[in-house]
Amino acid sequence: MPIAxxxxxxxxxxxxxxxxxxxxxxxxxxxxxxxxxxxxFAEAESDGIIQISTGGAEYLSGTAVKDMVTxxxxxxxxxxxxxxxxxxxxxxxxxxxxxEKLDGFMRPLVKISQERVAKGxxxxxxxxxxxxxxxxxxxxxQIAAELLEECVKARTIMEMEIGVVGGEEDGIVxxxxxxxxxxxxxxxxxxxxxxxxxxGRYILAATFGNxxxxxxxxxxxxxxxxxxxxxxxxxxKYGKEKPFDLVFHGGSxxxxxxxxxxxxxxxxxxxxxxxxxxxxxxPIADHMFRNYDGVLKVDGEVGNKKTYDPRSxxxxxxxxxxxxxxxxxxxLMSAGKKLS
Numbered sequence: 658m659p660i661a662x663x664x665x666x667x668x669x670x671x672x673x674x675x676x677x678x679x680x681x682x683x684x685x686x687x688x689x690x691x692x693x694x695x696x697x698f699a700e701a702e703s704d705g706i707i708q709i710s711t712g713g714a715e716y717l718s719g720t721a722v723k724d725m726v727t728x729x730x731x732x733x734x735x736x737x738x739x740x741x742x743x744x745x746x747x748x749x750x751x752x753x754x755x756x757e758k759l760d761g762f763m764r765p766l767v768k769i770s771q772e773r774v775a776k777g778x779x780x781x782x783x784x785x786x787x788x789x790x791x792x793x794x795x796x797x798x799q800i801a802a803e804l805l806e807e808c809v810k811a812r813t814i815m816e817m818e819i820g821v822v823g824g825e826e827d828g829i830v831x832x833x834x835x836x837x838x839x840x841x842x843x844x845x846x847x848x849x850x851x852x853x854x855x856x857g858r859y860i861l862a863a864t865f866g867n868x869x870x871x872x873x874x875x876x877x878x879x880x881x882x883x884x885x886x887x888x889x890x891x892x893x894k895y896g897k898e899k900p901f902d903l904v905f906h907g908g909s910x911x912x913x914x915x916x917x918x919x920x921x922x923x924x925x926x927x928x929x930x931x932x933x934x935x936x937x938x939x940p941i942a943d944h945m946f947r948n949y950d951g952v953l954k955v956d957g958e959v960g961n962k963k964t965y966d967p968r969s970x971x972x973x974x975x976x977x978x979x980x981x982x983x984x985x986x987x988x989l990m991s992a993g994k995k996l997s
Contacts, residue, residue, distance in 0.1 A: 658740070658741065658743065658744060658745060658746055658747075659737070659740065659741050660736060660737050660740050660741075660747055660748070660749060660779070660783070661704070661746045661747060661748045661783055662779055663779070663780065663783065663812045663813070663814075665746050665996065666746075666748045666783045666784070666814065667814075667858065668996065669704050669746060669748065669996065670814075670860070670902055670925050670926075672994075672996070673925040673991065674899065674902060674923060674925050676994070677920060677921060677990070678920060678989055678990035678991045678994060679905070679920045679924050679925050679926060679927050679989040679990070679991065680703070680704065680705050680706050680925065680926050680927070680989065680991050681698075681703075681705055681706070681927055681929050681982060681985035681986055681989055681991070682705070682706035682707070682708050682750060682752075682904075682926050682927060682928045682929065683697070683705065683706070683707050683708065683929055683930075683933055683982055683985070684708055684709065684710060684713060684752060684928065684929070684930035684933070685707055685708070685709060685713065685732075686709070686712075686713040686716050686717065687716075687717065688735055688739075689971055689974070689975055690933075690937060690975075690978060691707060691732070691735070691736060691739070692739065692975055693933075693937065693974070693975040693976075693977075693978035693979045693982065694707050694933075694978070694979075694982055695707070695739065695740055695743050695745075695747065696743075696975065696976075696979040696982075697978065697979035697980070697981070697982020697983050697985075697986070698743070698745045698747065698982060698986065699743045699744060699745050700979060700982075700983050701982065701983040701986035701987065701991070701992040701993070702744075702745070702992060702993045702994075702995050703745060703986040703991040703992050703993070703994060703995055704745050704746040704747065704748075704991070704994075704995045704996055705745065705746075705747055705748075705982075705986070705991070706747070706748045706749075706750050706784075706926060707736065707747055707748075707749060707750070708749070708750035708751060708752045708928070709728070709729060709732055709750075709751060709752060710751075710752040710753055710930075711725050711751075711752075711753065711754060711758050711762050713728070713752070714726070714728035714729040714732065714751070714762065715728055716728065717729070717731055717732050718731065725758070725761055725762045726761070726762065726765045726766060729751060729762070729766055729781075729782075730766075730769065730781065732749075733749050733781045733782060736749055744995070745995045746995065746996055748783040748784065749781075749782045749783055749784075750782060750783060750784045750785070750786070750816070751763065751766060751782055751784075751785045751786060752786055752928070753786055753788040753818075754785070754786055754787060754788055755788050755789075755790075755791055756789065756791065756792055756800065759787070759800075759804075763785050763786075763787060763804070764804075764807070766781060766782060766785060767785060767804070767807050767808060767811050767813065768807075768811075769781050770782060770811035770812070770813055771807070771810050771811045774810070774811055774812050779812075780811050780812050780813050782813060783813060783814065784813055784814040784815065784816055784860070785804075785808065785813060785814075785815060785816065786815075786816035786817070786818070786862075787800065787801055787804050787815060787816070787817050787818075788817075788818050789801060789817065789818060789819075790818045790819075790820065790821045790864075791821075794819065794843060794846060797817070797819065798846060798847060798850035798851065799850070801815070801817045801847075801850065801851050801859075802850050802851050802856075804817075805851050805856060805857045805859055806856075806857065808857060808859075809856075809857035814858045814859060814860060815857070815858075815859040815860075816859065816860045816861070816862060816904060816926075817847075817851070817859055817860075817861060817862065818861075818862040818863075818864070818904075818906070819839050819843045819844070819847055819861065819862070819863055819864070820837065820838065820839035820843065820862075820863060820864030820865075821837055821864060837864050837865075837866050837867065837868070838864060838865055838866060838880060838883050839863040839864050839865065839883060839887060840887075841886055841887050841890040841891075843863075843887075844863065844887035844890060844891050844901070845890060845891055845894065847861065847891075848891045848894070848895065848900065853891065853895050853897055853900040853901075854900075858902075859902075860901075860902040860903070860904050860925065860926060861901045861902065861903055861904060862903070862904040862905075862906050863883070863884060863887055863901070863903055863904075864883075864906070865879055865880045865881055865882075865883035865884055865919070866878050866879040866880050866883075867879065867905070867906045867907030867908070868907045879911060879915050879919075881915055881918040881919040881922060882918075884903055884919060884922035884923065884924065885922045887901070888900065888901060888903075888922055888923055899922070899923040901923060902923065902925050902926075903919075903922065903923045903924040903925065903926075904924065904925070904926045904927070904928065905919050905920075905924045905926070905927040905928065906928050907928070908927050908928060908929060913988055916988055916989065917988075917990075920989060920990065927985075927989055929981075929982075929985050932981055932985075933978050933981050933982065933985075936977045936978045936980065936981035937974045937975075937977060937978040938974070939977055940970065940973035940974050940976070940977040941970045941973070941974050943973070944964070944969065944970040944973055945970070948961065948964040951963070951964030951965065952964050952965040953965075
């Protein structure tokens with residue numbers, strides 16, 4: 658199937674919320690990790706979301722170029738070609754974009770989609786994330802309102818974050834403090850600033866103790882109940898059940914019980930990066946240890962071309978990551994629920 662149109666993406670999100678499941682949103686950094694994600698979604702018979710961060714986009718442009726927009730465009734165009742060979746719907750998304758990178762990442766990409774739409778084409782990406790967690794809520798919401806207006810013109814969905822996700826991702830560091838938990842006041846202010854759908858569709862990353870990365874049990878204290886509280890508070894004011902389409906960030910290492918509880922409160926998208934990074938790298942490490950004398954020309958020997966050919970360990974890495982994507986689909990209950 659081709660990359661999801663705006664209408665198909667909206668249908669995906671609507672169906673997930675109605676039927677009580679969520680889509681894994683898999684971060685990728687290369688054509689191979691993209692292929693792994695596509696394979697995983699297809700094997701799980703699940704539609705899904707594939708996304709790149711600012712750092713991932715820069716990496717995709719090449720280490721000598723290091724241009725986020727170039728890498729993002731290349732990723733999206735490549736994805737359009739290969740995704741058409743898979744029997745699932747895939748939405749393309751850009752991950753965390755802080756204020757200082759808006760002019761060098763999100764805004765230019767939204768502009769490209771606006772230009773494509775003006776020509777009768779589909780937008781380049783189906784959604785973009787504005788990460789205003791590092792600025793005061795009032796400024797966060799002001800920028801969000803401006804960006805939402807531009808995203809509407811581009812027929813794309815905006816993702817925004819209120820509260821702070823702890824840990825670190827691509828140089829964005831969230832401190833471990835009370836801001837890890839979004840308040841009902843934050844949620845009400847958000848609804849007032851950007852509406853509850855009437856000003857344009859957006860998805861909301863509300864925090865409930867989320868932390869990027871994997872930590873030992875007990876370090877991260879998730880409180881999914883926070884999501885229930887904000888849905889009820891805003892829903893009561895606007896007469897709308899579960900008014901927000903929620904996003905679960907920093908989910909690596911979370912228990913299945915916590916994941917399922919969050920989904921029950923209206924989470925339709927869960928970001929997955931750390932776990933799939935490890936699932937990709939682990940088979941490569943295994944290959945290198947098992948074929949030490951083959952991948953290295955030790956003591957003047959010639960090595961073994963079949964073991965240092967990148968395809969030999971790349972295939973194993975792709976399979977390992979694909980299997981982890983399948984597990985994510987099962988955990989989020991999207992497996993077997995692809996749109997016909």
